[in-house]
Amino acid sequence: MELRDVRRLTGVEITPYDISGGSPGQHLGLPSATATLIVDLADGLVLGTEGRSETDTFRCCLAGMHLRPVTIHHDGSQVGVQVSLSPAAVRALFGLPVGELANGTSELAQIDTDIARRLHDQLAQAHPDDRAAVCAGALVDIASDAAPFDDAHAAWEYLARRRGDVTVAELVEQSGWSARYLTRLFTAEFGIGPKQAARLMRFDAARAGLEAGRAAVDVAADCGYADQSHMSREFTDLTGLSPRSLLRRRAEEFG
Template sequence: MSGLTITPYRIVGGRPGTHAGLPSPTVTLVIDLGTGLTLSTDDDAPRTFRAALGGMHLRPVTIHHDGTQVGVQLDLAPAAVRTLFGLPPGELFGRNLALADLAPGLAGRLYDDLGAAEPDTRAARCAALLTAAPRYRAPADDDAARIWQFLARRRGRVTVAELVDRSGWSARKLSALFAAEYGMGLKQAARLFRFDHARRRLETGAPIAEVAADCGYADQAHLTREVHDFTGLPPAAFLAARAAEFAGATQS
């Protein structure tokens, strides 16, 4: 199936703590093969999941752990969400829910089969299970999908006026079509794509001024405000917190 990335993980021997599930332009599915995945947000108290489906969001999700995490993470593009679940990703926006509530058969197969698989075969096994899963023929609105793809290609470096010109719709009509499909406005989506690209650059050690210029921010202060909006921390503190996640743990 196209439009997804499968990442098995095994983190052991760390100190109990938290780490941030950051906003990104994908829907996240996590099959936890340990003691459960415990998530919280500013609006929701901690809840523990065996298989969690997290919609796109604009604020970080807090992941609580005891120093060990084992499982498989899938990052789903919007089209893959429609193929697997038959609904627009906008219906999941800002939500964390149990996969069993949406697709109980798939949730059971993923949990049981991945738990029984050898660690180095989990990615292939997960791909096979998804290939065999029922497919929904529920394509997105063509205009909304084209705008999303353009945003992805441009990594958010585009104005709402440009998007409206490309669509042929009025700003109000395009905004309504887009929000119905993706759960957020055009400007929010552009900011999300741009932040996702900038965050990855910052995590490689690129200088903040260079990242700001390359990613289309007005200046370093503009990037600093955006990082704070999406992570709750200014860039230096955010990078320090990321580096400290799972301190002392072995990751594979």
């Protein structure tokens, strides 16, 4: 389910999941140009990050944009709701810039105890078939009408409309700001610079194209990569896997 232009909740995508009977394992939480809210309805969401042997367990977590994958550990069963959030939606729901969440994951209760409790309680009580609608209703009730910081979000929206196929020089020209001002403003709001944001947007678009079955060479050209090899290098750097290996792994994880 996707919410668009509902009390500033532009670009909110809600995905309930209820997986059981599988083998214990891990799956990848991929880098993306969105923040992620996950409400776990089982025994807690167990997350690990690159370079750390320790894991953290969350009941209701909010993660900012990141340039490396996270690992989600499970015992073969996973129940909950995942919500992809645009930067404007993070502002509307939680009253903070997504940049405050950059490269990290927080227990939502540490940000807003009431919102965390309301979301978890309403989703736990909902029938599995109704969880997307219940989540959507809860988010609409929570959302503020406060407008995001216009200059930074205007730059973000320009990048998003082009799916990241924009150079920093072009963004500077379009904005009318200096490169220094643009980068400072952008990074303060989103936690990453314009070049990194464009990189994540291109990756999102390329992954969607490949998962839809399009030829890699066509996807690379359409998403602004120099060539297919360039796209492959970007996938490997962002995920640790080539495009083909990533698609195969995700097919195994999600059937």
